[in-house]
Amino acid sequence: MIWAQSAGGIIGHDGSMPWHLPEDLKHFKELTLGSPVIMGRKTWDSLNPRFRPLPGRRNIVVTRQETWAASGAEVAHSVDAAIELAAASADSGAAVSADADATGALDTVWVIGGAEIFSSVLDHADRVEITEIAATFDGETVAPALDDEWMLAATDPVDGWHTSSTDLRYRFLRYENQEPQQR
Numbered sequence: 001m002i003w004a005q006s007a008g009g010i011i012g013h014d015g016s017m018p019w020h021l022p023e024d025l026k027h028f029k030e031l032t033l034g035s036p037v038i039m040g041r042k043t044w045d046s047l048n049p050r051f052r053p054l055p056g057r058r059n060i061v062v063t064r065q066e067t068w069a070a071s072g073a074e075v076a077h078s079v080d081a082a083i084e085l086a087a088a089s090a091d092s093g094a095a096v097s098a099d100a101d102a103t104g105a106l107d108t109v110w111v112i113g114g115a116e117i118f119s120s121v122l123d124h125a126d127r128v129e130i131t132e133i134a135a136t137f138d139g140e141t142v143a144p145a146l147d148d149e150w151m152l153a154a155t156d157p158v159d160g161w162h163t164s165s166t167d168l169r170y171r172f173l174r175y176e177n178q179e180p181q182q183r
Contacts, residue, residue, distance in 0.1 A: 001110070001111040001112075001118055001121065001122070001125050001127070001128045001129070002028060002031060002032065002110055002111070002112055002128070002129040002130075003112070003113060003118065003128075003129075003130060003131070003143055004017065004019075004021065004024045004028075004130070004131035004132075004133060004170075005130060005131070005132060005133065005143045006018070006019065006133045006135055006136060006137040006139070007133070007134065007135060007136045007137075008136060008142075009142045009143045009145070010136075010137050010138070010139035010141065010142060010143075011113070011114070011115060011139070011141050011142065011143045012046070012113075012114065012115070012139055012140070012141030013137065013138055013139035013140060013141070014140075015042060015045065015046045016046050017046075018137040018138060018139050019133060019135070019137055019166075019168060020166050021131065021133065021164050021166060021168055021170060022164065022165055022166065023162065023164050023165070023170065024131040024133075024164075024170065027129075027131060027172060028112075028131075031110070031129060032054070032057055032110045032112070033056045033057060034056060034057070035057060035058075035107075035108045035109060035110050036057060036058035036059075036060055036085075036086040036109050036110070037054060037057045037058070037059055037060065037109075037110045037111075037112045038060045038062065038076075038079070038082045038083070038086060038109060038110070038111045038112065038117065039059070039060070039061055039062070039111070039112045039113050039114070039117065040061070040062050040063070040113060040114045040116060040117045041061055041062065041063035041065065041068060042114050043112060043113035043114045043117070044059070044061045044070065044073060046114075052070070052072065052073075053070075053071075053072030053073055057110075058074065058086070059072055059073050059074065060073070060074045060075075060076055060082045060085050060086055061073040061074070061075055061076070061082075062076050062077070062078065062079055062081075062082045062117060063075060063076075063077065064077065079117060079120045079121060080183065083109065083121075083183060086109040087109070111125065114141060115141050115142060115143065115144065118143065118144050119144045122144050122146075123177075123180070123181045124180055124181050124182070124183045125177055125180060126176060126177050126180045127153075127174065127175070127176055127177070128146065128150065128174070128175045128177075129172065129173070129174055130143070130172070130173045130174075130175065131170055131171075131172055131173075132170060132171050132172075132173055133168055133169070133170045134161055134168070134169035134170065134171075135168055135169070146175055149177055149178050149179050150175040150176070150177055150178070151175065151176055151178055152173060152174070152175055153174045153175060153176045154172075154173070154174040155171060155172070155173055155174075156171060156172040157171060
């Protein structure tokens with residue numbers, strides 16, 4: 001899973017991120033490029049239309065709406081169905097070849113939002129990449145809380161914070177789940 005959050009765990013406000021952090025967008029692209037991404041329909045809708053679908057990634061959208069469709073999106077009607085679609089990515093060609101191991105098995109599937117999707121896969125994920133922003137923003141969408149099974153595995157920078165071109169202080173955190181449950 002991957003998300004950015006401000007102080008207090010805010011990840012969204014009125015269907016979008018309440019900040020502009022170009023370095024986070026670059027980090028997100030570097031990590032997810034070549035891998036399938038799973039997102040809810042509201043997250044899809046929140047993407048700037050000129051970046052939809054996210055290029056270089058298989059875009060799988062979870063929605064309960066049976067008739068929903070969008071160019072460049074593969075539709076799944078449950079998180080489990082989305083995971084099954086993503087698992088089939090090893091057979092889908094060059095768009096995900098950078099993320100396949102020598103046997104063609106897929107290494108990484110990224111869950112990119114929103115909060116409801118994050119919560120439904122939290123116990124099953126093995127890694128979370130969080131961009132932590134040292135500022136407070138208004139918002140109603142909150143990141144799921146990580147329990148004791150999640151251990152901080154890496155921090156960038158090791159000490160302190162980066163300062164973005166927009167003057168926000170931020171850092172990248174990687175957590176690993178010590179006991180992910182099988183789905």
